[in-house]
Structures are given as C-alpha cells and as structure tokens.
Amino acid sequence: MAYIKSRKHAVARSVPPLGSVAAATLVAFALPAGAQTQPSTLKEIQVQGVAAADYKADTSANPKFTAPLLETPQTVQVIKEQILREQGATTLTEALRNTPGAGAFYLGENGNTSTGDSIYLRGFDTSSSIFVDGIRDLGTVSRDLFNIEQVEVVKGAAGVDIGRTAPTGYINMIAKKPQTQDSFYGSLGYGSGDYKRGSIDWNKSLTGENGIGAAFRLNALAEDTGVAGRDFVRNKRWGIAPSLAFGLNSPTRVYLDYVHIDQNNIPDGGVSTVGLPGYTNPDPIALGARRRTFLNFAQPVDSSNFYGTSSDFDKVQSDMFTARIEHDFTSDLKLRNTTRYGKTTQDYMLTSFQAGGLTATGTVPAVTAGFLATPNPANPLTWTVSRNIPTNKNQENTILVNQTNLSAKFNTGSFSHSLNAGLELTREEQQALGYFGPAATFNGRPVNNGFWPAANLYAPQPYVTGYTRLRSGADSDGTTSTVAGYVFDTMKFNEQWSLTGGLRYEHYNTDYSAATLSTATTFPSLPVGTLVPTNLGVSDNLLTGKIGLVYKPASNGSIYAGYSNGAQPPGGSNFALAAAGAGNSTGRTDFLPQKAETYEAGTKWDLLNNKLSLTAALYRTNVKNEVVQDGTNPNLYYQIGKKRVQGIELGLAGAITNAWGVSAGFTTQDTSVDGSNNTLDRITVVAYTPKNAFSAWTTYVFPFGLTIGGGARYNGKLTRGYDAAVGTPAYVDAYWVFDAMASYRISKNLDIQLNIYNLTDKQYVASINKSGYRYLPGAPRSARITANVAF
Numbered sequence: 001m002a003y004i005k006s007r008k009h010a011v012a013r014s015v016p017p018l019g020s021v022a023a024a025t026l027v028a029f030a031l032p033a034g035a036q037t038q039p040s041t042l043k044e045i046q047v048q049g050v051a052a053a054d055y056k057a058d059t060s061a062n063p064k065f066t067a068p069l070l071e072t073p074q075t076v077q078v079i080k081e082q083i084l085r086e087q088g089a090t091t092l093t094e095a096l097r098n099t100p101g102a103g104a105f106y107l108g109e110n111g112n113t114s115t116g117d118s119i120y121l122r123g124f125d126t127s128s129s130i131f132v133d134g135i136r137d138l139g140t141v142s143r144d145l146f147n148i149e150q151v152e153v154v155k156g157a158a159g160v161d162i163g164r165t166a167p168t169g170y171i172n173m174i175a176k177k178p179q180t181q182d183s184f185y186g187s188l189g190y191g192s193g194d195y196k197r198g199s200i201d202w203n204k205s206l207t208g209e210n211g212i213g214a215a216f217r218l219n220a221l222a223e224d225t226g227v228a229g230r231d232f233v234r235n236k237r238w239g240i241a242p243s244l245a246f247g248l249n250s251p252t253r254v255y256l257d258y259v260h261i262d263q264n265n266i267p268d269g270g271v272s273t274v275g276l277p278g279y280t281n282p283d284p285i286a287l288g289a290r291r292r293t294f295l296n297f298a299q300p301v302d303s304s305n306f307y308g309t310s311s312d313f314d315k316v317q318s319d320m321f322t323a324r325i326e327h328d329f330t331s332d333l334k335l336r337n338t339t340r341y342g343k344t345t346q347d348y349m350l351t352s353f354q355a356g357g358l359t360a361t362g363t364v365p366a367v368t369a370g371f372l373a374t375p376n377p378a379n380p381l382t383w384t385v386s387r388n389i390p391t392n393k394n395q396e397n398t399i400l401v402n403q404t405n406l407s408a409k410f411n412t413g414s415f416s417h418s419l420n421a422g423l424e425l426t427r428e429e430q431q432a433l434g435y436f437g438p439a440a441t442f443n444g445r446p447v448n449n450g451f452w453p454a455a456n457l458y459a460p461q462p463y464v465t466g467y468t469r470l471r472s473g474a475d476s477d478g479t480t481s482t483v484a485g486y487v488f489d490t491m492k493f494n495e496q497w498s499l500t501g502g503l504r505y506e507h508y509n510t511d512y513s514a515a516t517l518s519t520a521t522t523f524p525s526l527p528v529g530t531l532v533p534t535n536l537g538v539s540d541n542l543l544t545g546k547i548g549l550v551y552k553p554a555s556n557g558s559i560y561a562g563y564s565n566g567a568q569p570p571g572g573s574n575f576a577l578a579a580a581g582a583g584n585s586t587g588r589t590d591f592l593p594q595k596a597e598t599y600e601a602g603t604k605w606d607l608l609n610n611k612l613s614l615t616a617a618l619y620r621t622n623v624k625n626e627v628v629q630d631g632t633n634p635n636l637y638y639q640i641g642k643k644r645v646q647g648i649e650l651g652l653a654g655a656i657t658n659a660w661g662v663s664a665g666f667t668t669q670d671t672s673v674d675g676s677n678n679t680l681d682r683i684t685v686v687a688y689t690p691k692n693a694f695s696a697w698t699t700y701v702f703p704f705g706l707t708i709g710g711g712a713r714y715n716g717k718l719t720r721g722y723d724a725a726v727g728t729p730a731y732v733d734a735y736w737v738f739d740a741m742a743s744y745r746i747s748k749n750l751d752i753q754l755n756i757y758n759l760t761d762k763q764y765v766a767s768i769n770k771s772g773y774r775y776l777p778g779a780p781r782s783a784r785i786t787a788n789v790a791f
Contacts, residue, residue, distance in 0.1 A: 053082065053660070054082045055662070055663045056611065056653045057078035057080060058070070060076060060152055064420055066407075066420050066500065071550050071558050072500065073561065074548065074562055075155040075649055077099055077153040077653075079096075080150045081148070084145055085788075086699060087739070088189070088741075088755040090197065092117045092145065093117050097713055099665065100649075101669055101690060102119060102121045103120060103715065103766075104119060105690075105718060105767050105768070106118055107768055107776055113391055114127075115142075115267065117141070118140070118767075120689065122621065123671055123689035124645075126166040126169065126170065129162065129166040129171065130171045132320070133172075135399070135401050137342070139344035139395070141316050142265075144221060144239055146219055147175055147176055147239070147259055148175060148176070150174045151172075151173050153169065157596040157621060159544030159567050160503065163424075163426075163484055164567060164593075166573075167594065167621060167623045168596070168598075175257065178216060178244065178255070179215060181205060182204055183202075184203070185200070185789070186198075186789045186790075187789070189787075190784070191784030193226040195784055196223065197223040199221040199222075200220050200221075202218045203215060211249070213246070213249035213253075214244070214245065215245045216244055218240070223238070227779070228782035232266060232306040232308070232310075235265045239261035239262070240260050241260075242257075243256060251327060254325050255325075258321050259318070260320075262317055264314075265313070265316075266308075266312055267308070267312060267314040268306075269307055269351065270767075271774065272305070272307070273772055273775050274295070274372070275299050275301065278730060279298070279728060280296045280727040281295040281357070281727050282727035283357035283358045283726065283727070303763065303777035306460060307385065307455050307460045311467075315347045316347075319342065319344075320341070320343075322338065323338070324336065332408060333407070333408050334407045336404070338405075341400050342398065343398045344398075346393060348393040349469060351387045351452055351467075353388070354773050355385045355773045355774075356771075357371060357372070357727070371386065372385050373385070385455055387454065387455050393432070395433075396429075397428070401424070404423050406420070406422065417489055417492075420489075422486055422487075424484040425483055426480075428481075428482075428575070429478070430476075430575040431476070432477075434515070435471055436471075438450065440517075441528045443528075444529065447470060452466045472517060474514070474516055476512070478571060480509070480510045480572070480575060481509045482506055482509075485506070486502065486503065496552050498549075500546075500562075502545055502546050505542070506542050509537070509539040510569070510575065511537045512535070517532075534579070536579060537589075538570060538589045542569070542593065545565065546562065556605060556606040559602075560602060560603070566596045566598075567596070568593055570591050572593070574587070586637060588627075591639050594625045596623045598619060599620045600617055600618065602619075611655040612655060613654050615652075617650075618646075619648075620644065623643040623644070623645075626642060645670070645671050645686060646671075648666075649667045650667070661698065662696070662698040664696035664697070665696075669693070671689050672684060673686060683721075683722050683730075689718055690715040692714070694713070694714040695713050698710060705746075706742065708742050709742070710739060710741065715734060717731055717734045719731055719732075720770060720772050723771055728773055729768070733764070737757075737760075737762055738760060739756065739757050739759065740759055741753065743788075750788070750789055751788050752787055753788060754784070756781070757783070763778070
C-alpha cells in the first residue's frame with residue numbers, strides 16, 4: 001500500500017479505502033484545485049484509495065453570490081482546475097469549450113481579424129465582459145490559465161454583478177492564492193504542431209501550521225508552440241505570478257499578488273473560403289454575363305495555408321498587481337478591500353485579405369484593390385488574392401480599481417439574511433496609435449509606404465516585402481470612470497423558501513479624444529489625409545438589478561424563477577465615441593444604452609450523496625436599443641434594433657462513483673431579430689449562435705494507476721454576419737469533435753498523461769468572418785504528452 005500526502009487547499013474529501021497504489025491519481029490532480037478564497041488549515045493526513053472527480057462546485061468564489069449554487073436562481077457554470085489539467089486546456093478560449101454554446105465563432109469584420117478571446121456567449125460578443133476575481137480584465141488578448149484556479153461562467157443579463165456588460169453574461173476567472181500547506185506541481189509537455197510547454201505551481205508556508213499563516217506561492221510558465229494544422233502561425237509566451245499572504249490563521253488576512261505575462265506570437269488571419277460548401281462566384285450580380293461562374297466549382301484551398309507575411313507579429317505584455325485585505329469582525333461580519341492596477345499593451349500587425357468580386361467595370365482589379373484575381377480561368381495556379389489590408393493595432397489598456405465589500409449574516413425576526421454590500425471605484429483607459437494603410441494619402445500627397453504583393457490563392461508564400469508600417473497620427477484615447485454602489489441579499493423565510501436579489505447604482509463618465517484622417521467625402525474643403533481632431537464625452541447613471549425566488553422541496557434540490565437586467569452604454573465595450581447624428585457609428589453620444597433583460601426558471605439537484613450536481617433551466621433574454629444600419633444608405637445608423645435569445649440549458653457535474661467523474665452540458669439557442677427589413681442586416685436570427693450545442697467530459701480511475709477519459713463537443717449550424725457580400729458561405733455547418741485522454745501514475749509523485757484531440761480528424765469551420773471571405777479551420781487530429789510531478 002502506497003501513500004501520498006494530501007495537498008487539498010480547503011476541506012478534505014473522505015475516500016473509501018480501496019487498496020490502490022496509484023488510484024489516488026485524481027487526488028494529485030485535484031490538490032491545487034480549490035477555489036475557496038478563505039482556506040481552512042488542515043493537518044497533514046494520509047490518503048489511500050480511489051478519489052472521486054473534483055468537478056462539482058458548491059459555491060461561487062464571487063462574494064456577490066450570497067447563496068450556495070444550489071440555491072442561486074441563475075445559471076452559473078464552474079469549470080474547475082482538474083478538468084482543465086485533464087484536457088490540457090491552457091487558454092481561456094480552450095477552457096470555454098466546456099460551456100455549450102460559447103466559443104470564438106467570429107473571425108472579424110471584413111479585412112480585420114479578431115484577436116485574443118473573442119468569445120460569443122448566448123449570441124453576443126462577451127470579449128469586454130471578462131473578469132479576474134470580479135475585476136474587469138481589459139485588452140483583446142489571449143489569456144493563459146497558468147495562474148487560474150477555476151473559471152466561472154455566469155449566464156444571463158448581469159449588470160448588477162459587474163456594471164456595464166454584454167447582454168447575456170460574463171466570465172470570471174479565479175486566481176490562485178497562497179495556502180498554509182506546502183505543495184509543488186510541475187508539468188512539461190510536448191506534442192503536435194511543435195507544442196512545447198512547461199509550468200510550475202509551488203506553494204510554501206513561511207510560518208508553519210501553528211504560526212500566523214504566512215505563505216508564498218509561485219506560478220510560472222513557458223510556452224513555444226505552433227498551431228496544429230496551420231503553417232507559420234506560432235504562439236510564444238512566458239509568465240510569472242508570485243504572491244504572498246499573511247494572517248491566514250487569523251481574523252485579518254492580506255494577499256499581495258503580481259502577474260506578468262509576455263507574448264510574442266505570429267497571428268492567424270484565416271484561410272480563403274473558396275471551394276467550401278456554400279461558396280459561389282463572389283462577383284456582383286449586376287455584372288450579369290461578366291460574372292465568373294467557373295468559381296462556383298473551384299477547389300478548396302489547403303486548410304494549412306497562411307496568407308500573411310513573415311513580418312506579421314502580435315506582441316503582448318501584461319502586468320497586474322493586486323492587494324486584498326480581509327478582516328473578520330465576527331464569523332458573521334466580514335470586510336474585504338481589493339485594490340488593483342493592471343496594464344496590457346498589444347502591438348500587432350497582421351496582413352489580411354478580402355477575396356471579393358470584380359470591380360464595377362467588370363474587369364479584374366489590380367492586386368492592390370483587395371479582390372480575388374483570376375487572370376487565367378483555366379489555370380487556378382495563377383489565381384491570387386491581394387494582401388492589401390494590413391491590420392495594425394498598437395493599444396494600451398490600463399485599469400485602476402478599488403472595491404470594498406461588507407458581508408454580513410443576521411436575522412430580522414424569523415427571516416435570516418446573507419448580505420453583501422459594497423462600493424466600487426474604477427478608472428479604465430484605452431490608448432491606441434494609428435497607422436497608414438497601403439498607398440495612403442496624407443495632406444493631399446501620397447504616402448510612400450508601399451503594399452504587399454498578392455498571394456497565390458493555392459500556394460501563398462509569407463516571405464515577401466513591400467509594405468512599410470508608418471504612423472499616421474490618427475491616435476485615440478478613451479477613458480471611463482465609474483462610481484458604483486451595490487447590495488445583494490438572500491433572505492430565507494424558512495427551510496423551503498428564500499428570496500435572492502441585488503441592486504446596483506452606478507455613475508459612469510466616458511471621455512474620448514481622437515484624430516481622424518479626412519477623405520474627399522468627409523471633409524471636401526480639406527486636403528485628403530488631414531488630421532481632424534475629435535473630443536467627446538458622455539456620462540449617465542445606470543440602475544440594474546436582479547431578483548429570484550427559490551423553493552426547496554428537499555434539502556438537496558431547488559426550484560427557482562428569476563429576473564435580471566443589464567446595460568451597455570455607448571463606448572462601453574471599446575471606449576470609442578462619435579458625435580451625435582454622426583452617421584455610421586454605433587458609439588454616438590445621442591444613443592441610449594443597450595438594454596437587456598433575462599427571465600429564467602429552473603431546478604437544481606445534488607444527487608448521489610451530494611457528489612453530483614444536476615441543473616435544468618428555461619431562459620429568455622430580450623435585447624433592445626440595438627444600433628442597426630439603414631436599408632438603403634449604409635452610412636446611416638438607427639437605434640431601433642431588437643433581438644431575442646431563448647432556450648433550455650442542462651448541466652451535469654460531479655462524481656457518479658468514487659472512480660467515475662463527469663461534466664456535461666446541453667443548450668438550445670432559439671434567436672430572432674426584429675426590424676431587419678429596415679436594415680442591411682437581413683438575417684432574421686442572431687449571428688454566430690449555434691441553435692444547439694453540447695459539451696461533455698468524463699474520466700474513470702482504475703485501481704492500478706490508470707485513468708482514462710474522453711470528451712465530445714457539438715456545435716449546431718450557425719449563421720455568419722451579413723454585410724452585402726456576394727457568393728460567400730452564409731452558414732457554418734454543424735460538427736462533432738471527440739477528444740481522449742489517458743494518464744498513468746508511475747509513482748506517488750509522477751504521472752504521464754496523453755491527450756489526443758479530434759479523434760476522427762473532423763474537418764470543420766471553427767470561426768468565420770462577417771463577409772464570409774475567410775475562416776479558421778478547426779484543429780486536425782493531434783496529440784500531446786505531458787509529464788506531471790507533484791509533491
């Protein structure tokens with residue numbers, strides 16, 4: 001019989017003695033996975049036997065949730081660290097594959113390409129609603145999970161939780177904190193696509209179990225990897241996250257955290273959709289006989305093709321310092337104050353393309369015009385797409401926040417209360433530099449910055465020269481300051497009935513200054529390329545809330561109905577404003593905040609001795625004040641749009657037996673768009689929203705040290721955006737993807753893990769841009785092997 005030391009951060013789980021040397025495999029995985037913000041000190045114990053999967057969460061790490069998840073009248077999914085390790089998930093986008101219906105389905109707008117975690121959740125872009133420990137995390141970058149303990153996905157309008165927000169929810173990542181017990185976890189992985197990654201998680205008690213509870217924790221990573229199935233694309237990053245804690249065994253606790261991440265990537269602009277199902281001749285219908293009908297039968301391009309250049313880059317630096325002080329006046333009255341300063345800079349250039357149709361005269365355009373050229377229709381090897389859209393971004397985001405929370409438990413008569421009230425002071429800023437496009441004009445004179453040569457459609461070459469990146473002076477600076485107060489309370493009438501609600505009042509002020517380059521149509525009296533300054537501001541008050549009634553027919557089950565709302569003011573997601581009545585802009589200062597309301601009814605049950613959580617919900621979200629384009633003049637926008645997303649959501653998480661764990665979810669998303677006849681957005685459903693979606697992961701631990709696992713993901717057919725593009729695929733077909741995992745514990749300190757992704761080598765479209773000219777292919781079958789060490 002072999003033994004291992006328990007390193008569980010919080011409450012230990014009893015394990016039946018089944019007499020296995022390495023059957024504690026999942027214990028080792030789960031040991032650093034606790035998400036509680038106030039850990040309990042445990043004496044060293046010895047554990048033997050098979051451990052149940054640590055997939056189920058009973059509470060949220062967010063203090064604004066004043067009831068256990070079983071009694072919370074809202075859909076909240078918690079993705080714990082054990083699942084992330086078993087799946088080999090290293091980024092937030094990969095973690096959210098466990099959330100049905102959520103994903104990076106949107107590649108970008110026309111020639112631009114989305115960067116980072118461009119997540120769509122229940123039909124809406126949630127990229128600006130990503131948080132770390134309840135504080136907004138700015139920047140359109142890819143977030144690594146090396147310092148994250150769990151990911152919480154809150155679905156439905158949630159303005160009361162976080163302020164301005166996406167209409168259908170937000171994502172809250174919970175950072176790792178020092179603990180009172182010593183532990184070490186390290187991993188080293190290698191795999192397909194030249195994948196190489198190493199990480200460590202080291203926790204050291206500085207005072208021992210009987211001291212005041214000082215501890216140090218260090219998380220670090222290094223990664224240098226390509227992307228399976230893609231040429232030239234690369235991700236290279238390193239990060240370090242030291243943290244200190246004092247007073248872990250006392251009523252007053254202090255946490256000091258610092259995180260630094262450095263990335264040097266080669267970004268991916270996607271692949272041409274030529275030859276995909278739904279692709280036809282992209283020439284304007286008005287050209288009649290001059291349309292190139294032979295393109296209806298063109299062969300698909302190789303999905304590994306890279307249409308960018310060797311000069312493309314994506315450099316990111318991120319720094320975040322957080323100080324948190326907690327004090328327990330009594331066991332029922334606690335105060336928490338958090339101060340954070342964060343800065344993220346992204347310097348990015350991607351050579352992109354837009355393979356559209358012929359010019360208005362029906363001739364094949366020059367290579368600088370941005371279209372698909374077919375000089376010899378009989379020889380596809382002569383066809384080219386012009387790399388005329390260098391996407392430049394040089395952006396810095398900073399945030400300074402102070403949050404104060406007071407949590408209290410008390411009685412008023414026969415009613416008991418769990419209350420959380422607080423004050424948030426926030427200042428967010430985004431600065432962006434402007435660059436000239438190819439063959440630009442400045443003050444009526446040509447800018448000699450050149451352009452990239454065209455790329456061969458079927459055999460593009462990245463090693464080219466021609467374009468010089470030059471600053472234009474068209475810079476921008478947007479700042480939003482917020483003062484917000486909130487209160488949440490769960491009032492229990494008795495053991496069966498409770499009422500949970502929250503109310504948030506905030507005042508925001510957004511200031512925006514920018515310079516734009518004039519054109520002949522925007523400022524005919526000025527030389528083309530003249531810098532025209534803009535200074536705008538908007539301020540307002542937002543009042544948001546939620547309320548839910550919960551009935552518990554049994555101690556392990558609940559039935560609930562709830563309502564919540566949210567708001568997103570102009571400039572709330574991108575810090576950019578436009579003058580009142582200024583035509584084609586969604587950030588006009590005369591527009592009202594976008595409003596969202598969510599209605600939800602459901603039930604939650606803890607089964608199998610509270611080891612397995614089962615949830616089911618019906619939901620409906622209504623969004624109004626959407627900004628839409630005029631049906632005849634694309635330069636005019638109106639705030640008349642309405643959208644709706646509704647459906648069912650099912651969830652399962654926990655352990656079926658002491659050796660068998662499962663996490664699964666299914667959702668339907670029925671969507672509609674009102675008033676589409678008045679806009680250029682002619683689709684009647686919400687774009688980038690699969691009608692049905694499913695995600696599952698399961699593992700089984702054998703008593704001789706072997707763990708096997710597998711997962712499945714399904715995304716139903718979804719519609720891309722619409723912008724009058726002709727001949728490009730309007731839909732993305734449904735697809736299934738299956739993954740597998742096996743690990744073997746060689747000793748109590750070492751195990752080897754093998755992950756195989758996309759077992760059936762399914763070819764599918766992972767994301768598509770609004771025009772449908774470009775897509776990102778899903779990763780082909782690939783594998784990773786990882787050595788994990790734990791002490």
